Each structure stands twice: as structure tokens, then as C-alpha cells.
Amino acid sequence: MDPVQISLLGVPGRAVLWALAIAAFGVFGWRIYQLVGLLRQGRFENRFDRLGWRVGHFLRNVLLQPRIFNERSIGLPHFLIFWGFVLYAGCFNWGLIRGLLPFVPIPYPDEVPVVRLFLELFAVLVLAGLGVALARRLFFPPKYLHLSFDANLILFLIAVLMLSNLFGSAFTQVAEGSPATGWAPFGSLLAAALSGVSKGAAHSLAIAMWWLHMIVVLGFLVYLPYSKHLHLLASPFNVFFNNPELPADLTLPGAPAEISAGASRWQELTWKQLFGGFSCAECGRCDRSCPAAAAGFPLQPQQIIQKVKQHLLATTIDQPRSAAGSPAPSLIGDVFTEGEIWACTTCMACMNCCAVWNEQVPLIVTLRRHLVSQGQVERTVQDMLANLTRYGNSFGKSDRMRAKWVQSGGLKIKDARKEPVEYLWFVGDYASFDPRLEEITRKTARVFQAASLDFGLLFEGERNAGNDVRRVGEEGLFELLRDRNLQTLAKARFQKIVTTDPHTYNTLKHEYRVDGRPLEVVHYTELLDQLIRDGRLPLKPRSNGPVTYHDPCYLGRYNRIYDPPRRVLAALGLELREMPRHRDTSYCCGAGGGRIWMEDTADVKERPAENRIREAAALEGVRTFVVACPKDIAMFRDAVKTTGQEGRIAVQDIAELVWDAVENAMTPAKGATA
Amino acid sequence: MNIVVLLKMVPDTVEELNVGADGRSLDAEFLRYKLGDPDEHAIEQALLLKEKHGGTVTLVALDAPEVDDVLFTALAKGADRAIKLTGAESPPGTPVLAQAVAACVRGVWNPLPADTLILCGSYAIDDLEGELAPWLATAFEIPLAMVVAGVQIEDGGRKAVVTREFFGGLRGEFELDLPAILGIQSAEKPPRYVPIAKVRAAMKSARIDSQAAELPEPPAGLELGRMAKPEAAGHAQMLEGDPDKVADQIIEVLAQQSLI
Numbered sequence: 053m054d055p056v057q058i059s060l061l062g063v064p065g066r067a068v069l070w071a072l073a074i075a076a077f078g079v080f081g082w083r084i085y086q087l088v089g090l091l092r093q094g095r096f097e098n099r100f101d102r103l104g105w106r107v108g109h110f111l112r113n114v115l116l117q118p119r120i121f122n123e124r125s126i127g128l129p130h131f132l133i134f135w136g137f138v139l140y141a142g143c144f145n146w147g148l149i150r151g152l153l154p155f156v157p158i159p160y161p162d163e164v165p166v167v168r169l170f171l172e173l174f175a176v177l178v179l180a181g182l183g184v185a186l187a188r189r190l191f192f193p194p195k196y197l198h199l200s201f202d203a204n205l206i207l208f209l210i211a212v213l214m215l216s217n218l219f220g221s222a223f224t225q226v227a228e229g230s231p232a233t234g235w236a237p238f239g240s241l242l243a244a245a246l247s248g249v250s251k252g253a254a255h256s257l258a259i260a261m262w263w264l265h266m267i268v269v270l271g272f273l274v275y276l277p278y279s280k281h282l283h284l285l286a287s288p289f290n291v292f293f294n295n296p297e298l299p300a301d302l303t304l305p306g307a308p309a310e311i312s313a314g315a316s317r318w319q320e321l322t323w324k325q326l327f328g329g330f331s332c333a334e335c336g337r338c339d340r341s342c343p344a345a346a347a348g349f350p351l352q353p354q355q356i357i358q359k360v361k362q363h364l365l366a367t368t369i370d371q372p373r374s375a376a377g378s379p380a381p382s383l384i385g386d387v388f389t390e391g392e393i394w395a396c397t398t399c400m401a402c403m404n405c406c407a408v409w410n411e412q413v414p415l416i417v418t419l420r421r422h423l424v425s426q427g428q429v430e431r432t433v434q435d436m437l438a439n440l441t442r443y444g445n446s447f448g449k450s451d452r453m454r455a456k457w458v459q460s461g462g463l464k465i466k467d468a469r470k471e472p473v474e475y476l477w478f479v480g481d482y483a484s485f486d487p488r489l490e491e492i493t494r495k496t497a498r499v500f501q502a503a504s505l506d507f508g509l510l511f512e513g514e515r516n517a518g519n520d521v522r523r524v525g526e527e528g529l530f531e532l533l534r535d536r537n538l539q540t541l542a543k544a545r546f547q548k549i550v551t552t553d554p555h556t557y558n559t560l561k562h563e564y565r566v567d568g569r570p571l572e573v574v575h576y577t578e579l580l581d582q583l584i585r586d587g588r589l590p591l592k593p594r595s596n597g598p599v600t601y602h603d604p605c606y607l608g609r610y611n612r613i614y615d616p617p618r619r620v621l622a623a624l625g626l627e628l629r630e631m632p633r634h635r636d637t638s639y640c641c642g643a644g645g646g647r648i649w650m651e652d653t654a655d656v657k658e659r660p661a662e663n664r665i666r667e668a669a670a671l672e673g674v675r676t677f678v679v680a681c682p683k684d685i686a687m688f689r690d691a692v693k694t695t696g697q698e699g700r701i702a703v704q705d706i707a708e709l710v711w712d713a714v715e716n717a718m719t720p721a722k723g724a725t726a
Numbered sequence: 727m728n729i730v731v732l733l734k735m736v737p738d739t740v741e742e743l744n745v746g747a748d749g750r751s752l753d754a755e756f757l758r759y760k761l762g763d764p765d766e767h768a769i770e771q772a773l774l775l776k777e778k779h780g781g782t783v784t785l786v787a788l789d790a791p792e793v794d795d796v797l798f799t800a801l802a803k804g805a806d807r808a809i810k811l812t813g814a815e816s817p818p819g820t821p822v823l824a825q826a827v828a829a830c831v832r833g834v835w836n837p838l839p840a841d842t843l844i845l846c847g848s849y850a851i852d853d854l855e856g857e858l859a860p861w862l863a864t865a866f867e868i869p870l871a872m873v874v875a876g877v878q879i880e881d882g883g884r885k886a887v888v889t890r891e892f893f894g895g896l897r898g899e900f901e902l903d904l905p906a907i908l909g910i911q912s913a914e915k916p917p918r919y920v921p922i923a924k925v926r927a928a929m930k931s932a933r934i935d936s937q938a939a940e941l942p943e944p945p946a947g948l949e950l951g952r953m954a955k956p957e958a959a960g961h962a963q964m965l966e967g968d969p970d971k972v973a974d975q976i977i978e979v980l981a982q983q984s985l986i
Contacts, residue, residue, distance in 0.1 A: 425923065425924070427919040427920055427921070431916060452756065526921060527921075527923060528925070528926060
């Protein structure tokens with residue numbers, strides 16, 4: 053039975069198929085051509101390097117989709133629908149070639165028993181998946197899932213494709229009078245149910261099913277690049293062209309100076325930033341993970357991506373005729389509000405869960421760069437930037453006060469600019485200047501000394517490393533700070549850098565280069581872990597917990613350092629009780645990306661740090677909230693007060709706990725000698 | 727409009743200030759200079775006027791450490807020309823500074839164009855009385871308004887209506903004929919931020935005109951005798967305890983002082 057050898061209203065079937073295919077592929081191709089043309093108007097960015105990594109990344113994240121499974125209800129259904137779609141798309145093209153080109157010596161796909169089996173198996177699996185997907189949309193939609201008509205229509209069309217295949221299989225069996233077969237298990241079942249249909253009618257219906265299937269696929273092809281389901285075409289490319297250095301390293305690759313001025317029009321975004329919107333599936337994972345969105349700030353990472361796409365299309369190829377000639381809206385003001393651009397803490401939760409690997413944080417920083425280039429910066433941030441420009445620290449203190457904690461604590465620490473050291477301790481602004489942190493910084497120094505660590509400081513030569521400055525969008529100031537630090541570092545003699553601040557850690561590690569090579573940087577939790585394992589720290593714990601540990605964004609998600617701090621806690625004999633959100637789902641304290649310098653807007657429901665403290669306070673028996681980031685001390689100690697948890701839970705730096713155990717071990721035991 | 731802004735570098739109080747060996751000047755070892763806040767506002771006010779009425783903004787400053795950074799920053803913000811007066815060994819007193827600046831301005835414009843507005847900070851931490859503007863007004867014999875917090879230009883650039891601030895939150899509007907001198911307390915908007923990239927671009931594209939300063943002998947008058955760090959005369963007493971106890975202590979203290 054060849055479904056093409058029929059006459060449709062007097063026109064040969066094959067001619068009709070040709071006409072439909074040319075029309076559908078023509079419209080599809082034209083639209084894709086237009087979309088690619090738009091991307092080419094964006095700024096160039098080289099995403100064509102390291103092909104080996106890209107292929108591996110593609111294979112893992114497109115074919116296996118681990119990130120889809122980070123939400124259990126839709127993980128498996130999406131996986132099945134995806135693979136069903138791949139199978140069906142392949143067989144569609146196969147069938148189309150067979151239908152259009154009769155001289156090609158191949159059978160129709162469903163004439164090959166094993167293919168027919170797979171088509172049927174997947175039809176049923178996909179239908180089950182669609183059922184779950186539809187039920188999720190109708191009855192238990194997660195927050196921020198975009199519930200569009202578009203999405204339901206797509207589910208319906210896919211269902212039609214599956215059903216037309218199953219019924220086609222069944223009617224073919226009835227028409228041919230062939231017996232039930234294991235190669236068509238579901239078609240056979242249906243055929244049994246449809247055995248009352250006459251052979252002639254079944255023949256016609258089988259052909260009708262084939263045509264229905266082909267027409268729906270061709271229609272889908274036309275509809276797809278106009279709908280959100282463009283994601284299914286675009287996202288594999290989006291994954292392939294992902295930059296794994298983002299957002300830890302926001303260096304603009306081979307950037308001309310104008311890129312550091314950010315983007316005020318869509319043409320000033322890179323093609324990859326424009327492309328992100330085509331890939332977005334509107335699933336809302338990023339919004340659900342976003343601490344700013346949860347706190348009630350006017351930011352939803354998905355909207356950042358979506359608005360670029362909507363703006364791009366609405367001002368170009370989808371522009372209504374009536375709007376032609378009107379002035380193009382500007383990106384900031386008309387498309388984005390300043391509020392949403394500044395609300396981001398750059399915590400990377402969105403990028404960490406995005407199943408299509410979109411790059412929200414760098415996009416937001418690009419928009420901030422434009423605001424900074426126009427001087428449109430909040431007063432408090434301006435003051436910080438002015439302080440950083442003049443004094444090299446955000447506290448507006450004289451750089452000569454940077455190491456005051458050393459003298460006032462009666463400590464003697466080497467000057468790495470004057471004598472060689474193994475570890476250069478890059479202290480960072482908060483640990484150096486914040487009075488709440490001075491004692492913790494001293495304890496850290498005493499721990500290092502107790503381990504006989506050969507370490508030194510840059511003293512007044514150190515400048516803010518520039519992590520927050522860069523993420524606020526002040527690229528010029530970042531470069532200034534980095535260059536000054538590199539000049540000072542060039543004069544110092546050291547083997548590795550250690551720092552307590554994850555923000556400093558990230559920037560020194562990923563955004564500084566000496567002769568093209570990265571610096572070797574360790575976080576103090578890594579160093580403490582190493583010192584303990586080497587037996588260099590005498591430990592005699594005073595308590596056994598239980599405690600909970602907060603993964604700092606820039607240590608955890610950015611640099612995947614999850615185990616060293618946990619090993620240190622274990623070595624201290626502390627029982628660790630994890631918060632529900634830990635390791636890569638850790639919840640931001642709200643300080644990153646320069647947020648620590650900004651005022652919270654009035655409509656904030658619950659600050660991220662407060663939300664986090666409540667999460668910890670709900671853990672049975674936990675009275676200590678351990679952090680490994682100076683800013684976390686500031687943020688969470690405030691939050692303990694504002695949530696009324698004082699006396700119930702205490703925020704402690706991991707270095708304080710280590711020092712407690714070291715001090716205890718070094719003090720001669722009382723009573724033993726009495 | 728022809729807007730001239732006089733900038734004066736002052737010691738940065740964030741750094742440690744010590745009295746020098748001569749007992750009459752600041753120890754230069756840790757001294758850094760910066761622009762005073764009122765001067766920042768004078769620049770902003772000048773830029774706002776330029777944006778509204780057009781014209782040029784010319785900066786005039788006496789040479790001092792870090793003055794180039796300050797001038798390039800102001801150029802990056804939108805000022806048109808910067809003149810640096812060189813040759814002063816140490817910061818001269820306000821009367822000499824005023825004479826040097828006046829000579830420079832006369833060298834550029836003589837007579838002053840009718841739409842000239844000269845702005846400077848209404849005070850500086852080493853000129854709390856705000857003497858600079860009055861000295862300049864005397865030198866040019868033109869009208870002066872001090873402690874200005876807002877400027878409107880009227881009559882097509884012939885008149886300025888300025889808002890002055892007084893004690894107790896009082897404000898007054900005054901009308902001056904141009905050319906005039908204004909001591910700026912605060913601009914209508916907070917000083918703008920200019921990104922480092924623009925300052926760096928200005929350093930490449932813009933130029934600072936260096937001129938030798940004409941420095942007259944200081945006029946006879948007050949002389950600085952001795953400089954000293956403030957000495958603590960007494961300390962605040964912290965009252966501690968629960969509110970009732972603190973209230974009792976307050977009553978006791980007030981009674982001791984015969985205030986109740």
C-alpha cells in the first residue's frame with residue numbers, strides 16, 4: 053500500500069505531497085533565514101572554539117538532558133517526548149523522501165518491522181508523557197510556568213501525530229487482514245478493536261491517517277519557528293554554543309572597547325545573547341530558583357531572556373505595519389526596568405538549573421554596563437565605586453588601614469612584598485575593614501600560624517579584587533583594580549594565593565591572568581581541609597553540633613567546592629544537618645553582584661538572608677549556622693536579628709570553629725595536673 | 727553661556743592628618759588631596775546649566791597632587807576645557823589663590839563676556855568661612871551670592887535667579903546680573919557618576935592647559951600661628967541598664983546640672 057498513489061480531487065497524491073512539502077519547507081526555511089539574519093545583526097562573539105568540549109557538552113546535555121530531571125514530575129515525560137520526537141522526526145523525513153522520490157529503493161519506515169515496533173512503543177510512551185505534561189499544566193502547574201495556549205496546542209498536535217501512527221498501523225492491519233504481530237503490539241490491539249471496519253474503509257482510513265500524520269508534521273514545521281517551540285530547534289544549538297567560563301569569568305572575549313559600554317539597543321547584544329530567547333522553553337525553572345524573584349524584587353530571569361526575544365521580533369520581522377517608522381524602543385526603560393536589572397545578586401541559581409543552558413547573569417551585567425556608562429547608578433553604589441576608585445576598597449577607608457587588624461591583634465605576619473611566602477593571603481575588603489569581621493580574620497590568622505603555615509599579606513598594597521565591581525557593570529574600574537593588583541602581585545613572591553572570600557576567590561581564579569596563565573588560588577576551606585588531613589592542625593573539639601552549613605554561591609555553584617568545608621566540619625566532630633537547599637541548590641544570602649551596596653526597595657516581602665535563616669531555624673536541634681564567606685557573616689547575623697532568631701541560632705565562620713578546636717587542643721588540660 | 731568653575735584641592739581627611747615639623751602646616755607624609763564636596767557640586771551645577779542653556783564649561787585649578795585625575799574626571803563628565811595653574815610650591819592662602827585665578831581668567835577673557843557665570847565651592851575644609859568667592863568678586867567687581875543651592879538663568883543669559891540656604895531651613899531667592907560669582911553649596915542634582923572607561927578616554931583625547939600661575943605676595947593680614955590636633959576634653963557617658971533604670975539616671979544627671 054503506497055499512500056501517495058492516490059488521487060486527491062483529481063490531483064495525484066505525490067504532486068499534492070510535493071506541493072505541501074515545498075510550501076511548508078519554504079515557509080519554515082524563510083523564517084529560519086530571517087531569524088538567522090537577525091542574529092547576524094548582533095555583535096560577534098566567538099563560540100566556535102573548543103569543538104571537542106562542545107561535542108561532549110552537546111551529547112550529554114541534549115541527548116541525556118540531566119537538567120530536565122532536576123524537576124521530577126516533568127523529567128521523564130519530557131525525556132520520552134523528546135526521544136519520541138527525534139524518532140518521529142527521523143521517520144517523517146524518511147517517509148517523505150520515500151513518498152516524494154519513488155525511485156529511491158527504500159520501504160516506508162513502518163514497513164520495516166523493528167521501526168514499526170519502535171514507532172508504536174514510543175507513541176504510547178509519548179502519549180503517557182503528554183498526559184503527565186497536560187495534567188501538570190492543568191492541575192498542578194509550578195509557579196512561573198508560562199501557561200500559554202501555544203503550549204497546549206503543541207501538546208495536542210504531538211498527540212495527533214502519535215495517534216495517527218497507531219491508528220494508521222491498526223487500519224493497515226485491518227485492511228490487509230494480517231494477523232496480530234509482536235512488531236505492532238498496540239496497532240494489533242487497536243486492530244482487534246476495529247475489526248468491524250470493512251477492509252475497504254480500513255484501507256482508506258489507513259491512507260487518511262498517513263496523510264493526517266504528514267500534514268500535521270508539515271504544519272508543525274511551519275508553526276514551530278513562530279511559537280515558543282522554536283526552543284526544540286534552537287536549544288540544541290544553544291547548548292552546543294554554551295560558554296562554560298560564564299558567569300565565573302565575565303571577560304569579554306577579544307572585546308572591543310565598546311562592548312564594555314554594554315548594550316542600549318538589541319544590536320549591541322551578542323548573537324548568542326539574542327539567541328537565548330529562541331531557546332527558552334518558558335519552563336520557569338530559573339524564576340523558581342531566583343532569590344530576587346522570591347523576595348519580591350521586580351526580577352524574573354526568564355523575563356530577561358524572553359523580553360529580549362519579544363523585543364527583537366516585535367521591532368523587526370514581526371513588527372506590525374502600523375508601527376513601522378515609529379522610533380525604536382530602547383532596551384532599558386521601554387523593555388527592561390532599571391529595577392529588574394539591579395535586583396540580580398548574580399547567584400547563578402538560574403543558570404545552574406536552566407535546562408537549555410541560557411546565560412542570564414552575563415546578559416544582566418551587559419545591561420548594567422550600559423547603565424553605568426550613562427552614570428545611571430544608585431547613589432549608594434556610586435559612593436562605593438568612588439571609594440573603590442580612590443582608596444581601592446568599598447569602605448572608603450585609607451588603604452593604609454587595610455592591615456590594621458594585624459597590629460591591633462598583636463599579630464606578626466610576613467609582608468609578601470618583602471620576603472617570599474608559600475601562601476599569599478589575599479584578605480579582601482570585608483575581612484580587612486568590617487569591624488564585625490576583624491576578630492574572625494585574626495582567628496583565621498591564628499589557625500594558619502598554629503599550622504605553621506608559611507604565609508604573608510600584601511598589606512596596604514592589596515586592592516579590592518573587583519568581583520562585585522565587574523558585576524555591577526563598572527568594567528573600567530574592574531580593569532583598573534585588577535591591573536593595580538597584578539602590579540602588586542608581580543612584586544610579591546609566593547606560590548599560591550589563599551582567600552576567605554568566595555567572591556575574591558572567584559575573580560582571582562578566573563578573571564586574573566599573569567602572562568596568560570591563571571593564578572593558583574585556594575579557598576581557606578580547601579586549605580584548612582588540606583592542613584587537617586596533613587595532620588598539621590591539632591584539634592580538640594569543644595562541641596559536637598549539630599550544625600548546618602551554608603554553601604556560598606561563589607564557592608559552590610560557581611566553583612563547585614562543596615566537600616572541603618564539609619570535611620573540615622566532620623574533622624571537627626560536628627554533626628552536619630543539611631538544609632533542604634544545599635550544595636548547588638543553596639540559597640543566596642542576597643549580597644552578591646553588588647547588591648550588598650544597594651538599598652532594598654520597599655516592596656520586598658522577605659529578604660533572601662531572612663528566608664535562609666528561617667530555613668535553618670526549622671532544622672531540628674541546629675543552633676549553629678556555619679558560613680565560609682565574610683559577607684555571609686554580615687548578611688546572616690543581620691538576618692538572625694531581623695527574624696527574631698537571636699539566642700536560637702548563631703552564625704559562625706568555619707574558621708572560628710576551627711580556632712576553637714585548635715585553641716582547646718593547645719591549652720594544657722586543666723584538672724589533669726591538679 | 728560662559729561657565730567657569732574654580733576647583734581647589736583640599737586635604738583628604740580619610741587619611742591620617744598630622745601637624746608638620748614647623749607646627750604650622752600639615753605633615754606631607756601621608757597627605758593626599760581631593761576635591762571638596764562643594765566643588766563637586768559646583769561642577770555638577772555647571773554641567774546642568776550647560777545642558778539647559780548651552781555654552782562651555784571651563785575648569786580652572788591650581789596644581790596639586792592628583793589634580794589631573796580630578797580635571798580629567800570633570801572633562802569626562804562634560805566640561806570643555808581645563809586650565810591648570812602651575813608654580814605654587816605649597817598651597818597658597820585664599821587671597822593669593824583668588825588673585826592667581828583672577829589673573830588667569832582675565833588672561834582668557836578680558837573683559838568678561840556678559841553671560842559669564844563663575845562657580846566655586848561655597849566653602850572648603852581649609853576655608854570654612856568661604857573666603858574664596860568674596861575675594862574673587864572683589865577682584866572682578868561683579869555680584870556674588872554664597873551658599874547657593876539652585877540656579878535659574880533668565881533674560882536670555884543676562885540674569886541669574888539663585889536659591890540660597892540659610893540657618894533653620896530658610897531659603898531665599900536672589901536675583902543677580904551677570905557676570906556673577908556663585909559659591910555653590912549643593913547642585914540641583916547629586917553629582918553624576920562617570921565611569922572609569924570614560925575618564926580613561928578623556929585622558930587620551932582631552933588635554934589640560936598648563937599655565938604658570940601669577941602668584942602675588944600675600945596681603946598683610948591674619949597669620950597662622952600654630953596648628954594642633956584637637957584634644958579630647960571629656961568623654962560621653964553611656965547610661966546602661968533597662969529603660970526604667972536609664973530614665974532614673976537621666977533624671978539624676980539633669981538634676982545635678984540644675985536643669986530640672
